[in-house]
Amino acid sequence: xxxxxxxxxxxxxxxxxxxxxxxxxxxxxxxxxxxxxxxxxxxxxxxxxxxxxxxxxxxxxxxxxxxxxxxxxxxxxxxxxxxxxxxxxxxxxxxxxxxxxxxxxxxxxxxxxxxxxxxxxxxxxxxxxxxxxxxxxxxxxxxxxxxxxxxxxxxxxxxxxxxxxxxxxxxxxxxxxxxxxxxxxxxxxxxxxxxxxxxxxxxxxxxxxxxxxxxxxxxxxxxxxxxxxx
Amino acid sequence: xxxxxxxxxxxxxxxxxxxxxxxxxxxxxxxxxxxxxxxxxxxxxxxxxxxxxxxxxxxxxxxxxxxxxxxxxxxxxxxxxxxxxxxxxxxxxxxxxxxxxxxxxx
Numbered sequence: 001x002x003x004x005x006x007x008x009x010x011x012x013x014x015x016x017x018x019x020x021x022x023x024x025x026x027x028x029x030x031x032x033x034x035x036x037x038x039x040x041x042x043x044x045x046x047x048x049x050x051x052x053x054x055x056x057x058x059x060x061x062x063x064x065x066x067x068x069x070x071x072x073x074x075x076x077x078x079x080x081x082x083x084x085x086x087x088x089x090x091x092x093x094x095x096x097x098x099x100x101x102x103x104x105x106x107x108x109x110x111x112x113x114x115x116x117x118x119x120x121x122x123x124x125x126x127x128x129x130x131x132x133x134x135x136x137x138x139x140x141x142x143x144x145x146x147x148x149x150x151x152x153x154x155x156x157x158x159x160x161x162x163x164x165x166x167x168x169x170x171x172x173x174x175x176x177x178x179x180x181x182x183x184x185x186x187x188x189x190x191x192x193x194x195x196x197x198x199x200x201x202x203x204x205x206x207x208x209x210x211x212x213x214x215x216x217x218x219x220x221x222x223x224x225x226x227x228x229x230x
Numbered sequence: 231x232x233x234x235x236x237x238x239x240x241x242x243x244x245x246x247x248x249x250x251x252x253x254x255x256x257x258x259x260x261x262x263x264x265x266x267x268x269x270x271x272x273x274x275x276x277x278x279x280x281x282x283x284x285x286x287x288x289x290x291x292x293x294x295x296x297x298x299x300x301x302x303x304x305x306x307x308x309x310x311x312x313x314x315x316x317x318x319x320x321x322x323x324x325x326x327x328x329x330x331x332x333x334x335x336x
Contacts, residue, residue: 046334051233078309096254096294097335098233123309137231150256150290150311154320157239161331 042074042127044159047098050075050130050137063130063137066167073139074127075100076147076156079118089115093126093139102126102139114144123147125156236336237294239327241320242275246300247328253303254294256311256320259287267291272321281305290315 045065053063053070062069077095088106092099104115118124128141147153237254238244245253257269257277266280267287279293281304288310295305327335 047231048233048236048336049334051231078307092232096237096239098231098236100231121307121309150292151316151319154316154323157323157327157335158319160334161326164331164334 042072043068043070044156044163045070045073045075046157046160047075047077047093047095047100049097049160049164050100050139051098053130053137055132063132066164067171068167070130072127072129074125074156075139076123076125076153079122079124080120082115082118082120084115091118091120093124100137100139102128102141102144104141104144117146118144123150123153125152238336239324240271240297241273241324242271242277242301243273244324244328245271245277245297245303249297249299251297252294253297254292255303255324256290256292256315256317258290258315258317262287272317272324276301278302279305281308284308284310289313290317 043065049065050063050073053065056062056064056069062071064070075093075095077093080092080094080099082089082091089104091102093102106115124144124146126139126141127143128139131138131140235252237252238248240248240253240255242255245255255271255277257267257271257279260268260270260276262268262283265282266278267283269277269279269291271277278301279295280298280302281293281295283291283305290311290313292309292311293303293305294307294309295303298304
């Protein structure tokens with residue numbers, strides 16, 4: 001299992017991107033302090049994933065997606081049924097996997113101008129807070145902007161897949177053997193093979209083959225695949 | 231909250247898996263005719279998309295509609311995706327979204 005000199009996977013992976021850190025799910029870590037909303041990043045999700053989210057029982061009334069506490073999410077989709085009211089603007093966001101109601105509370109002229117640019121049928125990125133109202137899930141949007149470069153749409157869905165895989169591996173209790181290692185790591189990962197079958201490592205090779213594994217990543221992957229580490 | 235009518239992300243080769251159902255695809259416009267557009271899917275297959283394309287049409291367009299057969303779509307929604315687009319990324323996404331990670335989308 002892990003020794004005390006084991007590199008801290010949580011901090012190694014929390015530097016890049018918006019991955020939520022879940023120290024309580026690693027083998028012998030100390031219990032983590034109560035997590036405030038501020039320590040959460042923005043999770044990329046599809047509307048389908050939102051529809052399947054369950055509510056965690058605690059008083060913070062967070063949602064749980066893929067076993068991870070989620071409050072703030074980012075979604076990319078098309079605006080439909082835009083409805084401008086005096087205190088807020090509501091619309092449905094359709095990302096091809098489903099539709100979710102979004103609410104943008106409007107307090108100043110600045111906010112209404114932002115919403116004016118978003119007509120029905122435009123692709124937008126919405127960052128917001130997941131809420132439940134009268135049994136329905138909704139997104140309280142704190143930031144929206146139209147998509148101008150459509151590679152962003154592709155990228156968003158890839159991020160959703162990435163989050164799903166990341167959560168799945170964390171819940172399996174093993175350290176991640178992703179090819180995308182933090183380059184500041186000087187020592188190869190030891191003991192990380194517990195619970196990781198060869199098949200998982202191969203899945204990642206396939207998934208990231210489009211990017212091409214860089215020299216350092218390949219070295220680590222080769223090291224992990226040595227029989228002594230299986 | 232409504233997930234009753236998802237659109238499957240497809241390329242040319244995956245279209246046959248969803249005939250008769252709602253799909254979406256990004257195609258590169260080859261030529262525009264009356265009432266339809268002939269385009270190249272992200273896996274380099276020729277597709278015919280029927281409907282009324284927007285004017286003007288950019289090089290890449292996303293179409294959302296019903297798959298008629300394995301090489302044509304009856305499109306309801308057209309979105310210009312600009313003149314540059316990473317088709318290989320999108321193509322890989324289509325494979326993943328119809329394969330191992332289908333449950334995140336459909």
